[in-house]
Amino acid sequence: MERFILFVDNVSAWFGKAFAWLILVMTFGTSYEVFMRYVLRDPTPWAFDVSYMMYGTLFMMAGAYTLSRDGHVRGDFLYRLWRPRVQARVELTLYILFFFPAVLALVLAGWKYAGRSWRYLEVSVMSPANVPVFQFKTVIVVAGLLLVIQGIAQVCRCLLCIRTGEWPRRAEDVEEMEDVLLREHERDELQHYSEAVDVIDPNEPGKGSGKGAGKDAGENRP
Amino acid sequence: MTDPQIAVLMLGAFIFVILLGFPIAFTLMGMGLAFGYYAYYDPERMSSIFDNRVFDLFVNQTYSVMSNDVLTAVPLFLFMGYIVERANIVARLFHTLNVAAQRIPGSMAVAALITCALFATATGIIGAVVTLMGLLAFPAMLKARYDTSFASGVICAGGCLGILIPPSIMLIVYAATSGVSIVKLYAGALFPGFMLAGLYLVYVIGRALLNPSIAPKPEKDEIGEISTMQVVVMLLTSFFPLAFLILSVLGAILLGLATPSEAASIGALGGLVLAIAYRALTWDRLKEAVYLTVRTSAMVCWLFVGSWTFSSVFSYLGGEHLISEFVLSLDLSPITFLIIAQLIIFLLGWPLEWSEIIIIFVPIFLPLLPHFGIDPLLFGILIALNLQTSFLTPPMAMAAYYLKGISPPSVQLTQIFSGVMPYLSMIFLAMALLYIFPEIALWLPEVVYGR
Numbered sequence: 001m002e003r004f005i006l007f008v009d010n011v012s013a014w015f016g017k018a019f020a021w022l023i024l025v026m027t028f029g030t031s032y033e034v035f036m037r038y039v040l041r042d043p044t045p046w047a048f049d050v051s052y053m054m055y056g057t058l059f060m061m062a063g064a065y066t067l068s069r070d071g072h073v074r075g076d077f078l079y080r081l082w083r084p085r086v087q088a089r090v091e092l093t094l095y096i097l098f099f100f101p102a103v104l105a106l107v108l109a110g111w112k113y114a115g116r117s118w119r120y121l122e123v124s125v126m127s128p129a130n131v132p133v134f135q136f137k138t139v140i141v142v143a144g145l146l147l148v149i150q151g152i153a154q155v156c157r158c159l160l161c162i163r164t165g166e167w168p169r170r171a172e173d174v175e176e177m178e179d180v181l182l183r184e185h186e187r188d189e190l191q192h193y194s195e196a197v198d199v200i201d202p203n204e205p206g207k208g209s210g211k212g213a214g215k216d217a218g219e220n221r222p
Numbered sequence: 223m224t225d226p227q228i229a230v231l232m233l234g235a236f237i238f239v240i241l242l243g244f245p246i247a248f249t250l251m252g253m254g255l256a257f258g259y260y261a262y263y264d265p266e267r268m269s270s271i272f273d274n275r276v277f278d279l280f281v282n283q284t285y286s287v288m289s290n291d292v293l294t295a296v297p298l299f300l301f302m303g304y305i306v307e308r309a310n311i312v313a314r315l316f317h318t319l320n321v322a323a324q325r326i327p328g329s330m331a332v333a334a335l336i337t338c339a340l341f342a343t344a345t346g347i348i349g350a351v352v353t354l355m356g357l358l359a360f361p362a363m364l365k366a367r368y369d370t371s372f373a374s375g376v377i378c379a380g381g382c383l384g385i386l387i388p389p390s391i392m393l394i395v396y397a398a399t400s401g402v403s404i405v406k407l408y409a410g411a412l413f414p415g416f417m418l419a420g421l422y423l424v425y426v427i428g429r430a431l432l433n434p435s436i437a438p439k440p441e442k443d444e445i446g447e448i449s450t451m452q453v454v455v456m457l458l459t460s461f462f463p464l465a466f467l468i469l470s471v472l473g474a475i476l477l478g479l480a481t482p483s484e485a486a487s488i489g490a491l492g493g494l495v496l497a498i499a500y501r502a503l504t505w506d507r508l509k510e511a512v513y514l515t516v517r518t519s520a521m522v523c524w525l526f527v528g529s530w531t532f533s534s535v536f537s538y539l540g541g542e543h544l545i546s547e548f549v550l551s552l553d554l555s556p557i558t559f560l561i562i563a564q565l566i567i568f569l570l571g572w573p574l575e576w577s578e579i580i581i582i583f584v585p586i587f588l589p590l591l592p593h594f595g596i597d598p599l600l601f602g603i604l605i606a607l608n609l610q611t612s613f614l615t616p617p618m619a620m621a622a623y624y625l626k627g628i629s630p631p632s633v634q635l636t637q638i639f640s641g642v643m644p645y646l647s648m649i650f651l652a653m654a655l656l657y658i659f660p661e662i663a664l665w666l667p668e669v670v671y672g673r
Contacts, residue, residue, distance in 0.1 A: 009357040014511075015299075016516055016517070016520075017512075017513055017516070019516070020512045020513055020515065022488075023298070023301050023512055023515050023516065024512070025296055026294075026297065026298060026489040027298065027301065027487045027491055027494075028299070028485065028491070029487075030483060030484055030486075030487035031484075031487045031488055031490075031491045033478055034484045034485065034488055037564070038346075038480070039621050048291070051348070052288070052291055052294050053288070053289075053290050054291065054295075055288075055294040055297055055519075056287075056288030056289060058297060058516055058518045058519060059288075059297065059516070059519045059523040059524070060288060060520075060523075061520075061577075062516040062520035062659075063518065063520050063524050064519060065516070065517065065520070066516075066517045066520040066524070067245070069517060071517045071518075071520065071521050072245035072246070072247050072248070072521055072525075073245065073246055073247075073521055073525065073577055073578060074243045074244060074245050074246060075240040075241065075243060075246060075574055075578065076243045077573045077618065078241050078242075078243060078310070079242065079243025082244070087243070089241070090242050090244070091243075091244060094239070094242060094244040094249070097252065098239075098244065098248055098249050098251070098252025098253065098256075099244075099248045099252060100600060101252055101255060101256070101317065102251035102252045102255055103248075103251075105255055105277055105280055106280065106281065106284065108272065108277070109277035109278065109280055109281040110281050110284070112277075112281075113278075113281045113282075127397065136288070137285065139288070140284055140285065140288075142655065145493055161320060162309060164460055173513070174509070174510040174513045174514055175307075176306055176347075176350065176514065176580060177347070177349070177350040177353065178347075178349030178350050178352070178353040178624055179349075181354070181357060181628055182353065182562075182628060185627065185628045186627075189631070196667060201335075212464075212546055216539040218349055222278035
């Protein structure tokens with residue numbers, strides 16, 4: 001089961017991360033449009049379509065990746081007070097009650113929606129460049145399928161947690177700066193014991209060198 | 223049960239399920255579909271269980287989020303923020319400003335405040351600003367024997383300014399929910415943002431003048447001899463590039479040169495150039511910024527998918543109408559309504575995050591605004607002011623907890639809270655000023671874009 005979770009996490013992460021790079025396409029594409037329009041006075045006919053398609057694809061395809069890293073916002077002010085086992089039971093119920101009907105509906109309805117678009121190879125009406133949109137509508141189906149698979153992995157997580165009483169560990173990944181800094185700080189404090197009153201500047205690793213050799217702040221930092 | 227009653231039940235059930243801590247985007251989708259299935263149920267069309275228009279509604283709403291031209295700016299601004307956050311810029315900026323401000327009373331607090339404001343504006347990520355500054359400026363201030371409460375207030379409040387001062391992600395999200403033009407919102411938020419930052423500055427300098435013991439003057443040897451020329455060079459290399467980046471993004475939007483997503487892409491490009499110029503752009507950092515961007519964008523935009531599905535079912539059932547009838551029957555004056563609305567948003571800010579509040583709860587108030595003759599633009603800026611408090615007030619004061627998390631154990635949470643209190647009252651003061659003189663917000667959009 002753990003290997004299955006890991007596998008699904010990796011699949012979701014692969015898709016999410018691969019499509020994440022569209023942000024660079026978006027940045028350069030739109031900047032190019034700005035240059036063409038305001039400097040050369042010769043706007044491109046496709047830039048607008050391309051930018052919203054990049055944006056739409058990017059966030060849709062990352063839905064499962066975000067779920068696998070617990071990145072979807074929750075109102076957790078009660079949730080976090082519960083024991084992991086209670087959390088897992090509640091979550092399991094809600095996955096079955098809300099999550100699966102919703103993402104399955106997304107896949108099925110999206111299939112119909114994209115199918116209609118494929119039949120006449122629909123193009124965008126926003127610009128004269130005839131940018132195709134049927135592939136963009138297909139993103140709904142793919143994103144939905146990824147969410148279904150990730151959802152199964154999440155259910156496995158809940159089951160594991162109900163059995164063992166603690167949440168299985170998540171794979172290492174980039175984290176928000178504040179989380180990284182907070183954890184590093186916590187670790188430093190543990191290593192410094194009572195000396196924790198010290199203040200450590202992350203940008204000057206040498207600063208902590210006044211203390212015992214093994215506890216040098218500089219060595220604790222990766 | 224009548225349909226509007228079902229709608230109220232729907233809202234009640236939703237609020238209950240929020241408490242259970244399930245990812246809200248999916249709760250909204252699931253409940254929207256379930257209640258929508260009931261609302262759109264039509265026995266004559268039922269040849270299979272899937273023949274229900276709620277599915278079309280769902281996928282249409284999803285597609286409208288995907289092709290929404292306001293929200294395209296969200297990932298771009300996030301990307302700019304993550305790149306600037308990783309550009310190793312804070313330490314330089316703070317050091318420079320500290321030197322430049324040395325003759326001003328409370329110089330280090332002033333420098334910290336301006337660094338926070340600038341950095342928060344460019345990145346829009348409150349947690350990162352507060353933790354980075356908490357590791358950098360906070361210890362420096364404590365070492366200079368600044369009062370703990372005083373120092374912590376500066377960092378927490380300064381870090382939250384990014385919500386209000388454009389280009390703020392929160393305002394984009396509000397624009398997408400309310401339909402107010404984003405460029406007008408940015409133009410409107412500019413002066414209130416400066417006003418609030420100005421109030422903070424006046425407070426910091428004033429306190430330092432009245433009570434020099436909480437912010438002792440730097441001693442000569444602490445800063446060392448630095449000539450004016452050197453200060454100018456430092457400002458040129460650290461302060462101005464970032465300020466220029468922010469101003470060019472803002473200027474492009476305000477002068478009508480570029481749409482927000484175009485300005486945002488220029489900002490993202492500028493952020494990349496800045497990071498390269500500071501030799502801080504490594505492959506790893508770029509990867510981190512890209513992946514964090516995609517995750518945060520997915521979080522915000524999937525919330526929109528859920529919320530638009532939920533709220534269209536809610537208003538189809540007549541829930542919106544019922545709420546406006548109820549509120550109108552109370553016969554409130556505009557000011558009472560405004561105060562109640564802001565109070566509710568303030569209270570929601572305790573347990574919930576800004577994204578949830580703006581995307582899910584603010585739309586409930588929006589249809590009521592015309593009845594009371596309140597400009598949705600002004601309302602949005604009041605919310606942006608208001609939501610800063612949600613990071614500063616217990617029990618969920620994220621800014622305070624971040625600071626506590628990275629500060630030495632001798633710093634008490636209560637000290638941080640007491641340091642934050644004056645800033646809370648300044649936020650309320652700013653809200654009152656904005657209500658009494660709405661021109662502070664409305665003047666610039668009117669001049670630039672007309673009515």
